[in-house]
Amino acid sequence: MLCFAVYSVERRFGQLYRELLAPWKLSYTQYLALIALSNDDKLTVGGLGELLGLDSGTLSPLLKRLESRGLVARTRAAHDERVVQLGLTDAGRDLYAELDDVPRCFGDRTGLSHEEYVQLLALAKTLSARMTTHKEKETD
Amino acid sequence: MLCFAVYSVERRFGQLYRELLAPWKLSYTQYLALIALSNDDKLTVGGLGELLGLDSGTLSPLLKRLESRGLVARTRAAHDERVVQLGLTDAGRDLYAELDDVPRCFGDRTGLSHEEYVQLLALAKTLSARMTTHKEKETD
DNA sequence: CTGAATTAAATTGTGCGCAATCTAATTGCG
């Protein structure tokens, strides 16, 4: 019941983002990647994956699609040819600048009060942190 | 930020269900379908889709997979050959009976207090109801 | 009754999410 409610909300969010991002033909995950890259222009595929909790199986094709649209640059790092350095192109930065209304539109459309927003954000962050697979880093 | 938190929680939930349901090789959505069918043995594809908010593009292949495993029966309705009547087979009911621990396991693993649970459920239900596309029924 | 709309499912195509596997570069131990 709880799980279904969360599952439903997540899909509504996804549908709303699909609608909001449709003019730019971006998926929600692509949007997340652009946000991450606009905040840190020195991310690698691995670093981005750690931020978003996604692996190369998801990110590699996604990033290649963004690269093929000229929005993202992928270059092998000189010091370690295994590593792929990511960055926004000028076109990517321009497109990202056009998206600055999206978060506000999203907020408006959810119709959440400030109180509800804060509650939900707190619960969600707590939960996802608590449930994070601890296999990942094991910094013991 | 909120959307990302919800997106992350939903994926954690999905990962937890994948783990819990792995012994039966069921996906979360398949599990939802079994729950729905065990509660109402007279569902059609459309009726199930309305319950879960999914369309035939998702449900048709999913139900065929469950049918091929002998868990679900699909029969064209006599009164209207367009309609597919769904139901659990005996094997489906047996398998469903084995799953009765899953919700409790899930609850335990989220580590939510009763208060948090109630809060989150209320917020999620409110949100998904509020955001439900009103194109669907338009019972005006 | 007949042909146009409507309806229920199925199908097709795209992208995400993830497990498993593969490739190539790097590290590290002898």
Place this chain on the structure above:
DNA sequence: CGCAATTAGATTGCGCACAATTTAATTCAG
């Protein structure tokens, strides 16, 4: 140095989510 482990990323394969199209059955207007 030389070769076995490790590491970063890419690839493959499967299932879900969803838009768009298709198929076939039913309904309805004339």
